[in-house]
Amino acid sequence: MASLTYHGHSTFSLRTDDGTRIVIDPFFDDNPVSDVKRSELGHVDFILCTHGHTDHFVDALPLARETGAMLVATYEIVAFAGTQGIENSHPLHIGGGRDFPFGRVKMTPAIHGGQVHGDDTGQYTTNPAGLLINVDGRALYHAGDTALTMDMQLLRGQVDVALLPIGDNFTMGPDDAVRAVEFIQPEVVVPIHYNTWPMIEQDPERFRDLVGDRARVEVLEPGGQLTL
Ligand code: NI
Numbered sequence: 001m002a003s004l005t006y007h008g009h010s011t012f013s014l015r016t017d018d019g020t021r022i023v024i025d026p027f028f029d030d031n032p033v034s035d036v037k038r039s040e041l042g043h044v045d046f047i048l049c050t051h052g053h054t055d056h057f058v059d060a061l062p063l064a065r066e067t068g069a070m071l072v073a074t075y076e077i078v079a080f081a082g083t084q085g086i087e088n089s090h091p092l093h094i095g096g097g098r099d100f101p102f103g104r105v106k107m108t109p110a111i112h113g114g115q116v117h118g119d120d121t122g123q124y125t126t127n128p129a130g131l132l133i134n135v136d137g138r139a140l141y142h143a144g145d146t147a148l149t150m151d152m153q154l155l156r157g158q159v160d161v162a163l164l165p166i167g168d169n170f171t172m173g174p175d176d177a178v179r180a181v182e183f184i185q186p187e188v189v190v191p192i193h194y195n196t197w198p199m200i201e202q203d204p205e206r207f208r209d210l211v212g213d214r215a216r217v218e219v220l221e222p223g224g225q226l227t228l
């Protein structure tokens with residue numbers, strides 16, 4: 001079974017049974033709560049990004065350059081990466097999925113901002129997304145940055161482990177994240193996008209209480225691991 005490591009904020013690395021290493025929303029060096037620096041990551045095969053905001057994307061292009069990993073993101077982000085010399089990439093878009101050697105990645109809707117860090121022209125502004133990742137017989141949903149959406153009901157029955165923002169202010173807060181859990185009905189939920197900065201301070205134990213018996217809440221510290 002795949003092993004998921006939390007690096008704080010919305011950043012994860014995933015190691016699959018076949019040894020593939022996937023980094024999601026790379027935010028390491030300027031992430032005040034990350035357990036590792038980008039240079040300490042070592043081997044990476046794929047980089048998946050939900051959207052282009054700094055706190056999900058700032059380390060994506062350097063990491064792609066340094067490791068040769070394939071960048072998987074929306075069409076616009078991949079096009080922008082191409083202007084920055086990144087050629088090993090694959091574009092997806094909302095509602096579309098693709099089978100990669102390690103498993104399937106599908107992009108899901110998210111309601112949020114679409115600016116792309118580093119794009120001074122503004123021409124690569126994109127739709128933010130979530131990621132539904134099927135790997136080693138399990139289904140992982142990374143919601144990205146998003147409001148609570150009715151669309152989340154469409155994920156019911158398709159998600160084993162849900163990574164949901166609870167930070168409020170920029171994304172769902174704890175109360176809406178509980179409604180997301182009701183919509184999606186995952187087995188396990190991991191709160192993300194909180195306690196990185198004072199503006200998104202939340203108590204994950206309060207979130208656990210609010211979720212109650214709807215799902216198992218796994219609160220991960222940076223560096224913490226979860227077997228899917
Ligand atoms: Ni964002």
Ligand code: MN
Pocket residue numbers: 053055056145170193
């Ligand atoms: Mn964010």
